[in-house]
Amino acid sequence: MPSINKPLIPLAALPTNEIGLTVRDYEGSMSTLCAGCGHDSVTAAIVRTLFELSIPPHKVVKLSGIGCSSKTTAYFDSAAHGFNSAHGRMAPIATGANAANRDVLYIGISGDGDSLSIGAGHMVHAIRRNVHMVYVIENNGVYGLTKGQFSASADIGSAAKHGEANTVAPVDPVMLALSLGASFVARSFSGDKEQLVPILKAAAQHRGLALIDVISPCVQFNNHYGSTKSYRYVREHELREIDPDFISTGHEIVADLPRDGAMMVAMHDGGLVRFRTLPADYDPTDREAAMHYVNRAHARGEIPTGLLFVDESVPDVHELNHTSETPLVELPFDDLCPGSAELEALQQSFV
Amino acid sequence: MQATDIGDPDYFHRVVECQWACPAHTNVPEYIRLIAQGRYSDAYMVNRESNVFPGILGRTCDRPCEPACRRERVDGSPVAICRLKRVASDLRDDITDRLPHAPGVKNGKRVACIGTGPASLVVANDLMPLGYEVTIFEATAEPGGLMRTSIPSFRLPAQVLEEEIGYIVDMGVEVRYSTPVTSLAALGRDGYDAIFIGSGAPKGKDLAVEGRHADPEHVHIGLDWLKSVAFGHIGSIGSRVLVIGVGNTAMDCCRTARRIGGTDVKIMARRPRQFFKASPWELEDAEEEQVEILVNHAPQRFITEEGRLVGVEFDVLEWDENATHSRKVDTVFLPCDDVILAIGQENAFPWIERDLGLDFSQDGLPVVDTVTMQTTLPGVFAGGDAAFGPKNIIWAVAHGHEAAISIDNHCRGIPVDERPVTRMTLTSQKMGLTEWSYHNDYNPSPRQQMAHVDLVKRFSELRLEVELGFSADQTMREVQRCLNCDVQPVFDAPLCIECDACIDICPVACLTIAPDADSEANLRTMLTVAAENLDEALYVSEPLAQTGRIMVKDENLCVHCGLCAERCPTAAWNMEKFDLRLGRAGIGVLL
Ligand SMILES: Cc1cc2nc3c(=O)[nH]c(=O)nc-3n(C[C@H](O)[C@H](O)[C@H](O)COP(=O)(O)OP(=O)(O)OC[C@H]3O[C@@H](n4cnc5c(N)ncnc54)[C@H](O)[C@@H]3O)c2cc1C
Ligand SMILES: Cc1ncc(C[n+]2csc(CCOP(=O)(O)OP(=O)(O)O)c2C)c(N)n1
Ligand code: SF4
Ligand code: SF4
Ligand code: SF4
Ligand SMILES: [Mg+2]
Numbered sequence: 002m003p004s005i006n007k008p009l010i011p012l013a014a015l016p017t018n019e020i021g022l023t024v025r026d027y028e029g030s031m032s033t034l035c036a037g038c039g040h041d042s043v044t045a046a047i048v049r050t051l052f053e054l055s056i057p058p059h060k061v062v063k064l065s066g067i068g069c070s071s072k073t074t075a076y077f078d079s080a081a082h083g084f085n086s087a088h089g090r091m092a093p094i095a096t097g098a099n100a101a102n103r104d105v106l107y108i109g110i111s112g113d114g115d116s117l118s119i120g121a122g123h124m125v126h127a128i129r130r131n132v133h134m135v136y137v138i139e140n141n142g143v144y145g146l147t148k149g150q151f152s153a154s155a156d157i158g159s160a161a162k163h164g165e166a167n168t169v170a171p172v173d174p175v176m177l178a179l180s181l182g183a184s185f186v187a188r189s190f191s192g193d194k195e196q197l198v199p200i201l202k203a204a205a206q207h208r209g210l211a212l213i214d215v216i217s218p219c220v221q222f223n224n225h226y227g228s229t230k231s232y233r234y235v236r237e238h239e240l241r242e243i244d245p246d247f248i249s250t251g252h253e254i255v256a257d258l259p260r261d262g263a264m265m266v267a268m269h270d271g272g273l274v275r276f277r278t279l280p281a282d283y284d285p286t287d288r289e290a291a292m293h294y295v296n297r298a299h300a301r302g303e304i305p306t307g308l309l310f311v312d313e314s315v316p317d318v319h320e321l322n323h324t325s326e327t328p329l330v331e332l333p334f335d336d337l338c339p340g341s342a343e344l345e346a347l348q349q350s351f352v
Numbered sequence: 353m354q355a356t357d358i359g360d361p362d363y364f365h366r367v368v369e370c371q372w373a374c375p376a377h378t379n380v381p382e383y384i385r386l387i388a389q390g391r392y393s394d395a396y397m398v399n400r401e402s403n404v405f406p407g408i409l410g411r412t413c414d415r416p417c418e419p420a421c422r423r424e425r426v427d428g429s430p431v432a433i434c435r436l437k438r439v440a441s442d443l444r445d446d447i448t449d450r451l452p453h454a455p456g457v458k459n460g461k462r463v464a465c466i467g468t469g470p471a472s473l474v475v476a477n478d479l480m481p482l483g484y485e486v487t488i489f490e491a492t493a494e495p496g497g498l499m500r501t502s503i504p505s506f507r508l509p510a511q512v513l514e515e516e517i518g519y520i521v522d523m524g525v526e527v528r529y530s531t532p533v534t535s536l537a538a539l540g541r542d543g544y545d546a547i548f549i550g551s552g553a554p555k556g557k558d559l560a561v562e563g564r565h566a567d568p569e570h571v572h573i574g575l576d577w578l579k580s581v582a583f584g585h586i587g588s589i590g591s592r593v594l595v596i597g598v599g600n601t602a603m604d605c606c607r608t609a610r611r612i613g614g615t616d617v618k619i620m621a622r623r624p625r626q627f628f629k630a631s632p633w634e635l636e637d638a639e640e641e642q643v644e645i646l647v648n649h650a651p652q653r654f655i656t657e658e659g660r661l662v663g664v665e666f667d668v669l670e671w672d673e674n675a676t677h678s679r680k681v682d683t684v685f686l687p688c689d690d691v692i693l694a695i696g697q698e699n700a701f702p703w704i705e706r707d708l709g710l711d712f713s714q715d716g717l718p719v720v721d722t723v724t725m726q727t728t729l730p731g732v733f734a735g736g737d738a739a740f741g742p743k744n745i746i747w748a749v750a751h752g753h754e755a756a757i758s759i760d761n762h763c764r765g766i767p768v769d770e771r772p773v774t775r776m777t778l779t780s781q782k783m784g785l786t787e788w789s790y791h792n793d794y795n796p797s798p799r800q801q802m803a804h805v806d807l808v809k810r811f812s813e814l815r816l817e818v819e820l821g822f823s824a825d826q827t828m829r830e831v832q833r834c835l836n837c838d839v840q841p842v843f844d845a846p847l848c849i850e851c852d853a854c855i856d857i858c859p860v861a862c863l864t865i866a867p868d869a870d871s872e873a874n875l876r877t878m879l880t881v882a883a884e885n886l887d888e889a890l891y892v893s894e895p896l897a898q899t900g901r902i903m904v905k906d907e908n909l910c911v912h913c914g915l916c917a918e919r920c921p922t923a924a925w926n927m928e929k930f931d932l933r934l935g936r937a938g939i940g941v942l943l
């Protein structure tokens with residue numbers, strides 16, 4: 002924990018976004034995570050994303066479970082709403098919140114422990130329901146908060162801090178999500194904001210659940226030689242071939258039209274994602290191809306990053322469940338609670 | 353990109369903006385921290401080591417450090433560096449046993465200094481502890497030069513002056529008062545091993561306009577007039593006074609006039625206000641004392657009636673934008689009882705024979721080397737106003753230190769251009785995981801304002817000091833405004849794991865991990881915030897281990913808060929205190 006709060010220094014006037022706020026208006030309280038933790042870089046990337054998209058700070062809901070990663074929500078956008086749930090329960094809370102209000106941006110932050118062990122079942126169902134949210138897994142291969150036990154994302158052979166190698170097969174959240182029919186699947190690296198920020202922007206504009214597996218090294222328990230989730234290992238094995246640029250609707254896009262085989266994918270609300278792919282035939286809208294590609298790269302010991310798959314046509318939780326378009330808080334009381342007679346009538350209809 | 357060589361003492365010295373701008377390179381942040389800790393005597397001694405006269409300068413310094421101060425860039429006002437210097441001086445304990453002293457056994461070398469201004473005094477200060485016998489010749493009856501004769505005692509009390517001059521003279525300097533040197537040749541024959549000319553620029557400029565000499569009793573040359581007031585020879589002036597000139601001398605003249613009878617005192621300026629030579633704070637002080645400043649007035653005629661001055665006729669001018677060309681638009685007559693001419697100072701060396709080999713330049717100044725202070729006559733050195741024309745006290749001090757080095761070299765047979773090495777140390781300030789030996793938080797306090805004695809009281813007593821000094825409360829606020837520019841984030845490239853923590857935490861976005869660039873100009877455009885202040889360096893690291901990129905810090909923005917070092921997991925960034933060890937006479941021997 003730093004000795005002081007990050008001071009507000011009027012050195013040079015900070016640039017403002019479309020709603021007149023500076024990047025500092027999207028910060029949260031001072032991080033208490035270990036110095037150098039990848040999670041803090043993810044926080045910084047989220048702050049930048051919200052600022053650059055000019056999202057009103059109070060139109061955000063931050064949700065998390067338990068873990069160092071789940072603490073991240075405290076460190077950005079202090080004006081947002083938030084819910085810090087029980088271990089692994091971020092997804093069901095997000096699902097419930099979705100049902101009540103579809104007029105805000107849901108950002109769920111979880112860890113590999115939180116989402117792939119205790120909360121795996123919940124995550125699976127949130128993906129199936131295509132809950133409208135950004136779902137970030139800050140993936141470090143360990144339970145950081147409880148002092149570095151292997152998590153379910155640890156690779157076979159990856160060594161713990163004291164030397165013993167993991168022997169249990171990992172859960173790969175990207176493959177899991179693709180196989181469950183997820184509508185937006187990406188992987189990135191906390192040490193690469195140039196890639197992470199555009200992915201976060203696209204995720205924030207996506208209709209449905211945008212899953213981002215962010216390799217986010219635990220500098221304390223999993224950053225040593227022999228770990229496959231260290232800064233060095235990721236840098237040496239990252240396959241940064243599928244690079245997205247996010248182009249917001251408000252901006253001039255003519256000059257950015259596809260070049261060198263790049264392809265454009267339109268997001269639900271008009272934003273555009275431009276892919277630059279080195280394998281010229283990579284098609285981020287082809288689920289099978291994506292699964293195949295990720296599998297092959299994995300077999301070669303490579304970590305493919307970028308926006309791997311996106312499909313804006315998958316119905317989201319609201320379409321599937323006919324949720325109220327008006328947030329429940331804004332519904333007149335009589336509509337929200339039509340009275341005993343209506344209830345009686347409803348119950349009778351089941352008889 | 354070539355990595356920055358932080359082993360070069362100049363590199364971090366430039367980052368400590370105030371210290372770099374100070375001609376004597378006073379370690380400002382160090383003394384400010386000592387004041388913050390209540391260690392006033394220590395703060396005084398840090399000052400004295402560089403500027404020799406903390407009490408005097410804490411009241412009168414021209415403060416070249418303040419416009420340079422980093423804090424100015426942050427909130428528009430520099431740290432009140434000068435005022436804090438006075439705090440250290442006012443609140444110090446008796447420090448006499450910490451002063452340098454002369455050894456009992458002399459080294460057998462004799463040095464003559466001409467004038468007891470700050471330049472000569474510093475030469476004596478540096479040479480006495482080394483065993484030199486220093487003799488100073490002074491034309492007047494008291495020491496201090498213009499600090500005594502020109503700077504009025506309501507700005508600089510005599511007791512402050514005497515105390516600090518005493519610290520030097522009491523080492524056993526022989527001062528011959530009321531002994532003007534009338535011939536350099538003769539002095540040369542007295543067998544001194546070296547001579548230092550510190551005789552200042554003692555002549556006030558005169559004005560050649562019609563009627564100037566018609567009533568000499570009521571037209572005064574500012575410098576002489578101030579000196580006469582200082583020595584008690586003049587004790588009054590007429591009620592209506594015109595002061596011609598807008599330099600600092602003019603300000604002292606008009607304020608003095610206000611105290612000895614002047615009730616309607618006007619400053620007459622030829623040019624518009626933005627072209628005045630006086631420091632802004634001196635103008636403010638004069639206006640506070642109800643002195644009226646009239647711009648665009650050029651004196652044409654002194655008018656007398658029956659031999660008595662009755663007023664001055666001025667042309668009223670209109671200037672172009674840069675005040676290079678003017679046009680007369682009107683003529684006005686201003687009645688007055690006295691006129692004080694304060695239009696500048698000149699050097700005068702009637703006592704230096706021109707055939708000794710000591711060359712003079714066209715502007716009447718001796719030719720003096722700007723590093724060694726040597727004239728063209730070996731063994732004869734010069735400094736202060738005598739060497740380079742009218743400047744200020746702190747420059748005279750800086751010259752004195754350099755001249756002392758040269759004199760010491762000269763007397764020991766070492767070439768004068770062999771200067772002692774400048775050294776530096778970098779000391780880690782880490783006290784714990786996230787604890788530093790300095791207060792690293794940013795304090796948003798505004799610059800503290802100096803309180804003044806009220807007008808009625810100050811006009812009733814000529815020698816009453818006007819500035820009251822900072823209160824304890826003001827001092828505590830002001831010290832926290834200093835950004836500790838000497839505590840440097842120092843980067844150790846091989847330790848960096850490129851986690852971005854420092855980049856993310858930096859409150860001023862001065863850090864970037866950038867791809868290696870082919871030129872600094874390009875690199876400047878590639879940073880988190882483009883580095884547009886070309887006067888400030890970029891601190892560039894060796895290539896980083898994992899990606900070969902480079903860590904870059906824009907020195908223009910850094911506020912030395914230490915958060916980068918607190919968030920760095922490997923201590924690749926660490927906060928280290930830069931301490932400059934300047935060469936001094938005698939210190940070179942130890943190396
Ligand atoms: C009105 C006024 C106000 C000023 N205010 C400030 C201020 O607020 N802050 C500041 O920093 N500077 C100020 N200055 C400038 C500052 O006083 C000088 O720059 C500084 O004193 C120069 O120091 P020096 O050692 O070169 O010589 P001086 O201080 O000029 O001393 C020279 C000495 O040599 C003596 N001398 C001259 N000729 C001979 C000779 N032939 N034989 C023996 N002795 C001789 C003189 O009597 C004098 O005592 C002011 C100057 C004036 C005129
Ligand atoms: C119900 C429950 N079981 C176990 C724990 C103990 N626990 C706290 S955090 C954690 C794992 C966190 O790992 P991860 O989600 O990967 O977060 P990280 O700290 O690595 O970022 C566990 C098992 C708990 N808090 N609650
Ligand atoms: S233990 Fe690991 S995951 Fe937790 S804060 Fe520290 S570095 Fe981050
Ligand atoms: S902030 Fe302090 S150290 Fe920095 S330039 Fe100003 S006085 Fe000097
Ligand atoms: S000390 Fe470090 S964190 Fe603070 S302003 Fe300077 S580089 Fe940035
Ligand atoms: Mg984890």
